[in-house]
Each structure stands twice: as C-alpha cells, then as structure tokens.
Amino acid sequence: MAGQAGLFLMFTVGFGVLGLLAEREQGTLARLRSMPVTGVTVITAKACTGFILGVVATTVLLTAGSQLFGVSFGSPLVVAALILSVVTAATSLTFVVARLVRTAEQANVAQSILAMVLGIAGGAFFPVQGTGFAATLLDLNPIGAFIRGLGISAGGGSLGDVAGPVAVMLVFAAAGLLLSRLMPDRGAQA
Numbered sequence: 460m461a462g463q464a465g466l467f468l469m470f471t472v473g474f475g476v477l478g479l480l481a482e483r484e485q486g487t488l489a490r491l492r493s494m495p496v497t498g499v500t501v502i503t504a505k506a507c508t509g510f511i512l513g514v515v516a517t518t519v520l521l522t523a524g525s526q527l528f529g530v531s532f533g534s535p536l537v538v539a540a541l542i543l544s545v546v547t548a549a550t551s552l553t554f555v556v557a558r559l560v561r562t563a564e565q566a567n568v569a570q571s572i573l574a575m576v577l578g579i580a581g582g583a584f585f586p587v588q589g590t591g592f593a594a595t596l597l598d599l600n601p602i603g604a605f606i607r608g609l610g611i612s613a614g615g616g617s618l619g620d621v622a623g624p625v626a627v628m629l630v631f632a633a634a635g636l637l638l639s640r641l642m643p644d645r646g647a648q649a
Contacts, residue, residue, distance in 0.1 A: 460524040461532075461609040462583030464517050465602035468549050469574030471516045473566070475509025476553040480563040502557075509553055513546035533612035537621055541608040544628035548601035551635025558642045577602050601628045 479502065482488040491501050521532060521542070532538045552573055560566045580587055581602025589597050597603055608624035 460521070460528065460530060461606045462578070462581065462602070464520045464524070465545060465581060465605045466574060466578035466583040467520065468513050468517050468545060469552070469577060469602070470570065472509040472513040472546065472549045472553055473556070473570035473574075474512055475505040475507075475550075476557045476570070477563050477566055478508065479505045479557060480560065480566050484563060506550055506553065510546055510550045513549055514542060517542050517546060531613060532609050533615060534617070537612040537616065537618055538609070540618060540625060541605055541612065541621060541628075544608075544625045544632075545601055545605040547632040548628040548635065551632040551639070554639035555635055555642070558639050558644050582606050599627060599631065601631045604628050604631075 479488070482491070488501070492498060518539075521538065524530060525532060553570070556566050556569045556573070560569055577600055578584070580597060581600040581604075583602060583606075587597060587603075588594070604624040604627035608621040608628075611620050611624070
C-alpha cells in the first residue's frame with residue numbers, strides 16, 4: 460500500500476504543472492502575466508496546488524488503506540513528516556518537467572514515465588535490490604525512501620529514526636529544484 464501511495468503521488472502532483480502548461484497553450488497564462496502578479500507568484504500557486512493535492516491524496520490513501528486493511532503505519536507525526544517530504548520531492552520534479560516540455564500532452568507523458576520509473580525502481584510493485592552503484596541509485600529514489608520510512612515508522616520508529624529517508628527525499632527535492640533552475644525553458648521557446 461505504501462508503494463502504491465508513492466506511485467500515485469507522482470501522478471497527483473503533476474496536476475499543477477499540467478494546469479500551468481494548459482494555461483500557456485490556451486493563452487490564459489499571458490493574461491495572468493499582464494496583471495500585477497509576478498510570474499513567480501503564478502508558478503508558486505501552481506506548485507502549491509500540486510503540493511496540497513499530493514499531501515491530501517497521500518494522506519487519504521494511507522488512512523483509507525490503514526482502515527480497510529488494518530495496517531498501522533506508526534506515529535501520525537512521523538507519517539506526516541514522511542508524507543510532506545515525499546510530496547516535496549515529487550513536486551520538485553514537476554518543475555523539471557515544466558522546463559523540459561512544450562505542451563500539456565508532453566508533460567502528461569513525461570510525468571507518467573517518471574512516475575513509473577521511480578515507482579518501479581522504488582519498490583512500488585515488488586522489492587527491488589541492487590549492489591554497488593545500482594544500490595546507491597536505488598537508495599536515492601524518493602519513492603523507495605518513502606517506503607523505507609513508512610516501514611521504519613510502522614515498526615515503532617521515531618522522527619529521528621526516519622531522518623535518513625527524510626534526508627534522501629529532501630535532497631532529491633533540492634536537486635530537482637536546482638536542476639529546474641539550471642535548464643533552459645523549452646516551453647517558453649515554443
């Protein structure tokens with residue numbers, strides 16, 4: 460259930476970037492930019508929308524799954540920290556996708572590919588293990604870190620015990636944000 464929550468989260472946070480790109484295509488974004496609102500405000504609002512949707516959807520999915528299947532994920536505070544961290548990591552990827560693509564359709568495809576690759580590599584469907592460099596890459600996956608964190612929490616772990624998975628997710632988020640700032644905006648070139 461934890462793996463599926465992480466996988467579906469990747470699709471959920473994409474709604475913000477899809478909305479931004481659809482507005483760009485329909486001309487709404489140009490109208491928004493003509494108002495006394497900065498471009499940063501518009502992008503931040505879209506990112507916040509995706510972030511809030513991700514937090515709510517993941518919380519609902521874990522809560523419903525917990526009730527339906529009798530699974531306990533441990534302390535609600537620890538689970539909340541994990542949810543906030545993984546949603547932050549997933550949201551950072553939407554910034555990268557927004558810079559890479561030109562249309563909402565391309566964004567949908569890119570988000571789907573990223574979600575499936577990270578979900579499968581993170582263990583959303585079945586446990587994935589590797590050795591050497593592959594193991595290091597697998598350990599840096601935010602979905603895998605989320606699943607590991609929930610496992611630690613379910614075993615009675617505290618906030619300190621999930622510091623490693625939380626750090627992986629937050630470093631991934633920072634890397635995604637940095638990458639999105641460094642890459643050229645292909646959508647603006649369209």
